[in-house]
Amino acid sequence: MSGQKIPFPGRRARMSARLFRGYHPHTARYGAVLILAMALFALALSWRPAIAPIPVPSPSSFPAEQVARGAVLAKLGDCAVCHTAEGGRPLAGARALATPFGTLYSDNLTPDPDTGIGHWSAAAFRRAMKDGISRSGAHLYPALPYEHFTHVTDADLDAIYAFLMTRRPVHQEAPANKLIPPLGFRPLLAGWKMFFLHKGAVPVDPGRSTEWNRGAYLVEGLGHCGGCHTPRNLAGGEEGARAYHGGVAEGWHAPALDASNPAARAWTPDALYTYLRTGISPDHGAAAGPMGPVVESLASVPESDVRAIATYIASRMAGRDIGSPAPAPLDNEVAAAKRFPEGATLFAGACAGCHGPGAPMMGQGRPSLGLVSNLRDDDPTSAIQAILQGIEPPIGGRGPKMPGFADSLTDGQVAAVIAYARARYTDRPDWSKLEQTVRKARKERAQP
Amino acid sequence: MTIRINVNGAEHVVDAEPDTPLLYVLRGDLRLNGAKYGCGLGQCGACTVQLDGKAIFSCVTPLAAVGTRKVRTIEGLGSVDRMNALQSAFAAEQAAQCGYCSAGMIMRAQALLDAIPQPDEAQIRRHMQTNLCRCGTHMRILRAVLRAAGLPVDGHSA
Amino acid sequence: MATRREALVGGGLLLAFSFASRGLGQLVGGGEGGAAPKALRPDLPGSLKNRPELDAWIRIAPDGAATVFSGKAELGQGIRTALLQVAAEELDLSPATITLITADTARTPDEGLTAGSHSMQDGGTALANAGANVRFLLIQAAARQWKLPPESLTTSGDGHVMAPDGRRLGYGPLAAALSLHIEAVPDAPRRDPAHYRTLGRDLPRVDIPAKLTGGAAYVQDLRFPGMLHARLVRGPSYGTRLKAPNLEAARAMPGVVAVIQKGDFAAVVALKEWQAIKAMRVAQASDYVRTLPPLPVTDGPHRLQSLPSREIVVLDTRDDERPATRTIRASYSRPWYSHGSIGPSCAVALASDGELTLWSHSQGVFDMHRAVAELVGLPAKKVRCIHIPSAGCYGQNGADDVTAEAALIAMELPGRPIRLQWMREQEFGWEPCGCGMVTKVEASIGPDKRIAHWTYEVWSNSHNNRPVMAGGYAVAQQVVPPLLMQEPKPIPMPEGDGDRNANPLYVFPNMDVRYHFVPEMPLRVSALRSLGAHLNIFSLESMLDELALTGGVDPLAFRLAHMQDERARAVMIEATRRFDWAHRPRGDGRRGCGMAFARYKNIGAYCALAMEIEVERETGAIMVHRVQAAVDAGQPASPDGIRNQVEGGIIQSLSWAIKEAVSYDDSKRTSFDWGSYPILRFLDMPGSIDVHVMDRPGQPFLGAGETAQGPTSAALANAIADATGARLRDMPLTPEKVKAAIGLAG
Numbered sequence A: 001m002s003g004q005k006i007p008f009p010g011r012r013a014r015m016s017a018r019l020f021r022g023y024h025p026h027t028a029r030y031g032a033v034l035i036l037a038m039a040l041f042a043l044a045l046s047w048r049p050a051i052a053p054i055p056v057p058s059p060s061s062f063p064a065e066q067v068a069r070g071a072v073l074a075k076l077g078d079c080a081v082c083h084t085a086e087g088g089r090p091l092a093g094a095r096a097l098a099t100p101f102g103t104l105y106s107d108n109l110t111p112d113p114d115t116g117i118g119h120w121s122a123a124a125f126r127r128a129m130k131d132g133i134s135r136s137g138a139h140l141y142p143a144l145p146y147e148h149f150t151h152v153t154d155a156d157l158d159a160i161y162a163f164l165m166t167r168r169p170v171h172q173e174a175p176a177n178k179l180i181p182p183l184g185f186r187p188l189l190a191g192w193k194m195f196f197l198h199k200g201a202v203p204v205d206p207g208r209s210t211e212w213n214r215g216a217y218l219v220e221g222l223g224h225c226g227g228c229h230t231p232r233n234l235a236g237g238e239e240g241a242r243a244y245h246g247g248v249a250e251g252w253h254a255p256a257l258d259a260s261n262p263a264a265r266a267w268t269p270d271a272l273y274t275y276l277r278t279g280i281s282p283d284h285g286a287a288a289g290p291m292g293p294v295v296e297s298l299a300s301v302p303e304s305d306v307r308a309i310a311t312y313i314a315s316r317m318a319g320r321d322i323g324s325p326a327p328a329p330l331d332n333e334v335a336a337a338k339r340f341p342e343g344a345t346l347f348a349g350a351c352a353g354c355h356g357p358g359a360p361m362m363g364q365g366r367p368s369l370g371l372v373s374n375l376r377d378d379d380p381t382s383a384i385q386a387i388l389q390g391i392e393p394p395i396g397g398r399g400p401k402m403p404g405f406a407d408s409l410t411d412g413q414v415a416a417v418i419a420y421a422r423a424r425y426t427d428r429p430d431w432s433k434l435e436q437t438v439r440k441a442r443k444e445r446a447q448p
Numbered sequence B: 001m002t003i004r005i006n007v008n009g010a011e012h013v014v015d016a017e018p019d020t021p022l023l024y025v026l027r028g029d030l031r032l033n034g035a036k037y038g039c040g041l042g043q044c045g046a047c048t049v050q051l052d053g054k055a056i057f058s059c060v061t062p063l064a065a066v067g068t069r070k071v072r073t074i075e076g077l078g079s080v081d082r083m084n085a086l087q088s089a090f091a092a093e094q095a096a097q098c099g100y101c102s103a104g105m106i107m108r109a110q111a112l113l114d115a116i117p118q119p120d121e122a123q124i125r126r127h128m129q130t131n132l133c134r135c136g137t138h139m140r141i142l143r144a145v146l147r148a149a150g151l152p153v154d155g156h157s158a
Numbered sequence C: 001m002a003t004r005r006e007a008l009v010g011g012g013l014l015l016a017f018s019f020a021s022r023g024l025g026q027l028v029g030g031g032e033g034g035a036a037p038k039a040l041r042p043d044l045p046g047s048l049k050n051r052p053e054l055d056a057w058i059r060i061a062p063d064g065a066a067t068v069f070s071g072k073a074e075l076g077q078g079i080r081t082a083l084l085q086v087a088a089e090e091l092d093l094s095p096a097t098i099t100l101i102t103a104d105t106a107r108t109p110d111e112g113l114t115a116g117s118h119s120m121q122d123g124g125t126a127l128a129n130a131g132a133n134v135r136f137l138l139i140q141a142a143a144r145q146w147k148l149p150p151e152s153l154t155t156s157g158d159g160h161v162m163a164p165d166g167r168r169l170g171y172g173p174l175a176a177a178l179s180l181h182i183e184a185v186p187d188a189p190r191r192d193p194a195h196y197r198t199l200g201r202d203l204p205r206v207d208i209p210a211k212l213t214g215g216a217a218y219v220q221d222l223r224f225p226g227m228l229h230a231r232l233v234r235g236p237s238y239g240t241r242l243k244a245p246n247l248e249a250a251r252a253m254p255g256v257v258a259v260i261q262k263g264d265f266a267a268v269v270a271l272k273e274w275q276a277i278k279a280m281r282v283a284q285a286s287d288y289v290r291t292l293p294p295l296p297v298t299d300g301p302h303r304l305q306s307l308p309s310r311e312i313v314v315l316d317t318r319d320d321e322r323p324a325t326r327t328i329r330a331s332y333s334r335p336w337y338s339h340g341s342i343g344p345s346c347a348v349a350l351a352s353d354g355e356l357t358l359w360s361h362s363q364g365v366f367d368m369h370r371a372v373a374e375l376v377g378l379p380a381k382k383v384r385c386i387h388i389p390s391a392g393c394y395g396q397n398g399a400d401d402v403t404a405e406a407a408l409i410a411m412e413l414p415g416r417p418i419r420l421q422w423m424r425e426q427e428f429g430w431e432p433c434g435c436g437m438v439t440k441v442e443a444s445i446g447p448d449k450r451i452a453h454w455t456y457e458v459w460s461n462s463h464n465n466r467p468v469m470a471g472g473y474a475v476a477q478q479v480v481p482p483l484l485m486q487e488p489k490p491i492p493m494p495e496g497d498g499d500r501n502a503n504p505l506y507v508f509p510n511m512d513v514r515y516h517f518v519p520e521m522p523l524r525v526s527a528l529r530s531l532g533a534h535l536n537i538f539s540l541e542s543m544l545d546e547l548a549l550t551g552g553v554d555p556l557a558f559r560l561a562h563m564q565d566e567r568a569r570a571v572m573i574e575a576t577r578r579f580d581w582a583h584r585p586r587g588d589g590r591r592g593c594g595m596a597f598a599r600y601k602n603i604g605a606y607c608a609l610a611m612e613i614e615v616e617r618e619t620g621a622i623m624v625h626r627v628q629a630a631v632d633a634g635q636p637a638s639p640d641g642i643r644n645q646v647e648g649g650i651i652q653s654l655s656w657a658i659k660e661a662v663s664y665d666d667s668k669r670t671s672f673d674w675g676s677y678p679i680l681r682f683l684d685m686p687g688s689i690d691v692h693v694m695d696r697p698g699q700p701f702l703g704a705g706e707t708a709q710g711p712t713s714a715a716l717a718n719a720i721a722d723a724t725g726a727r728l729r730d731m732p733l734t735p736e737k738v739k740a741a742i743g744l745a746g
């Protein structure tokens, strides 16, 4: 198993559904009703024909160059992250994706004729990626982020198809989805798509560099970064007007990638590149939670693509004045201890061994907590999850490693530590309702 | 500062700073050898003890966090003359070389067995993932946990 | 003495069998560390040659209680139990009734280092023969008392000599009338293996119960009245110095008793451990500078090839030129490794009344009491060093350094026992690493599908920088004035260090084997389990598969065709038979099998193993499904003890081969915790490991603790090549490297 994606307890929930993430079960009901209304309106339009099955193509029928390109694109699209079960074969699906609406299981993307996509033609695959329609004609749940994949060029989709069709077929049926009614009724999805599926190519901005435009294409399309970093409305659609304003991912808060990004130091294209490539930026912190698998994928794609992504994202974050030169990281140790004495004590015994002055991590150039974005974010969720679940080295099993404290600290203690850390290492206002947020984060962590 | 703490069913009053990690309280103030310093970073499991039945890293659990919760160390499982089932299984499988990791391994495995009396091997491997052994006694530890759970242990080398 | 010896031999007792270890293991501790004391009686077996008096090894009190002394130390390898079994067998006592005292410079024979898989070969052999001598003397004493011929007498297994008519005499009274302060004879009759009561049985290890119940088992567990806790204040790794350690602030911290500073060496001493740690952090919050030349960031172990070296010819057997049909040239390497002990090094030191006592997990307490004496300026006889177990060390980790440092601190605070423990990051940063190495091989096969030429070069630092003088400790460079550094030296063959196992046990013609000994050390290095044998066997056994493949010969058949040593053939045949090599799944792009063999140092234990693996082509991840090994360690003291050691060796070697590498930038080591130095964990473990121990009754003990390191890594590389067609030669064989070899499209 060595080097495989290891289902660490703390990393268990790192990929779950992209659908309606972040909604509480009670709001889920409203969302369901809303979708029902939209869907009834659209029902007549919902029917799609099946695309005829083809004989399973021979792997040798795909040019090696196309397969190799597809391999890279599949990494950029993170296909294997959702389509691999815990401890299972890559791309063979059956990964449980928890949503407030129930549990979805990802499909088998290997060319197995019975349980995978062996009988799918390239056209069927393209339609699934662009329109969210299965070969059989059924609507797919937007857990498959076709609202992004729809922007991918046919040539790229064909390359991914070639890559998938040359994998070893794995016979593995995905378990049946367990969704709350009426969402099990797929034609409803037609309504959802009317509102949220905006087809067409990513526009090219001639005023920007080729690199930037390549980044835009990757980020808006295959990379589907907005899937987590853009807030969603009640029906689970991305709020286009607030693109990259921060969203929710598997119980973590995906920070804003616009000017409201909370980082203490500016995200330059170089800093972003280092972060996306290595999982850590000395000026910002380490990739944690669902971001781990993303940087793991990016570690093996061509450097130029990661640079392009970094350039595009950095441009979206531009506009905030950080001050120059960048201020030294804050450390209001005494003042913070006065305001949060319990948190100070807990921090000294639980956290200072790594994060305090004179600790080994500090001698190794790891970011001071004064630079870590999670502590500066308006939303404490990710900071809380990092404490509860810990952090596993995202790339090659080597890198930042932090234990989870879920079993050693109570909700109140996590709240106390985090309130103290925020006061000590940032100039941001106190978080409110921390203990409730910890309780909620703990519950979401407990989901499959 | 005097602080009350419940360890292995007995109340103790210790004179220690509240930020002291439980590990040093157990070893220094209560003179218990079971929990070991391995990294002090929550990365190796040598210091594993139980807090209200859950396996935790005592090296990063401040005394102040323990409160009235119950601490259990390997000394609370059994003694040389009266080992509990899991300790006996470790002895029967000779599941140690230097043995520095063993107490932490046992405390973590015991927490699993308390929650799931008959775990399968995959569950055991996953549960034990947090604890390191440099001597390479893993296969014996797996057999010992299976044996303690009353599950079949095949062959002499798992 | 001579007359007694003559008398013994003349007594008509003939040798049951002779213990044929003479000529083997001449270098105590595998040639590491200082030399053991001079051989006073070269005719005696094992360590008896250095310390021939029987009462140095065995004493029997008037009440019959036996005390046995050994200079070898328990490192977690179970040597205590094995030595007890040996002594119990030859004394014909129950092991439970024997008190065993180990590695204490004031009490036990100087047996040099506990290293190099020599403990059984030297120490076990000494005890076996000392026991046989003592038992023989007891029988003779009884024979005199009963006026019976000694050969008519037996021992009971419970401390009595027995006459044929059932009369019994206890060892205690018999011994009371004897002096054991006499030299051993080389050929005292050993017990007949057919009647062994203890040896060869799976005796549960005596040290394990305490380790499973929280008993005091380790140097870390020592608690003395008035003991203080010390922590070091130092830069992130060897070769660095803190610019401005904040020692004044540390001195003011609660509980701090003293701050010690000698040049760049600084330590805080406090009443409680946690107080010492907090004071250490306060003092350590400082920038650092590098004090040594920059580390070789770009070329890794290949840097060694560009440093000045001394060439040592290991083998030169040029004979007739043979026709070569295929020639393969390849280079193999391994990075620097960390010992990675789970418990960072710890020692306790007490200076009082002009004497210094050290409790240490050093593998070489005898070297230590001399070297530390030099460091602190005491005569060696005033320094006593007692071995106390700690976490497994697998070679020279920080155990020696931490003891020397504890000694320096203790000398400043006489009368107070000082317990010094390194922090995790100090262990990673300051211990001597296992040496990075490179080999270059050029080999040909001829039309007969046999090897025609074998040219082999290996580049390595010394693997033996164990302190035999004060300059061998890291701290020697920190104090002012710094002490003269200990000069690195290669270990001569047959043990070798960088060239250990560079001389194939196989029979090849036209061999040219050279060792480029590199004195300059980019990273501080010393002994790590198996020394150079790991990469040499990895290279040799990988190349054999490459040649077998190109010749279209099965890897097992190819090996057997070049091997004449019967015991070597036997372990290969046994391991592969149990593995069902003939019907193994053939490489199909994912699954594959590999095998490898070595006799450790060509004079230690034999080990062959085969493994089946699977490569996940999408990720490059390697899953090891099953490992089958066969080991011939001579007469096993405890077969399960050997299995335990070999299983552990297999897992450790897999960890080295798949995951491990010390990382560094130009100013410091950057692997400082288990996140930056990952090792195998439970989810990475093989599906199964089976170790078969060959039954070799009465054969000399062959150290088995390091025998699996080379073959395991080699079999893995061979299995990966079988599975994927990709030959990986530079460890670690990470998923990234596998992926790079098979292509992103897999």
Ligand code: FES
Pocket (backbone or CB within 6 Å): B036, B037, B038, B039, B040, B041, B042, B043, B044, B045, B046, B047, B048, B057, B058, B059, B060
């Ligand atoms: S010592 Fe606590 S986890 Fe390592």
Ligand code: FES
Pocket (backbone or CB within 6 Å): B096, B097, B098, B099, B100, B101, B102, B132, B133, B134, B135, B136, B137, C076, C342, C391, C392
């Ligand atoms: S037995 Fe030595 S670390 Fe596990």
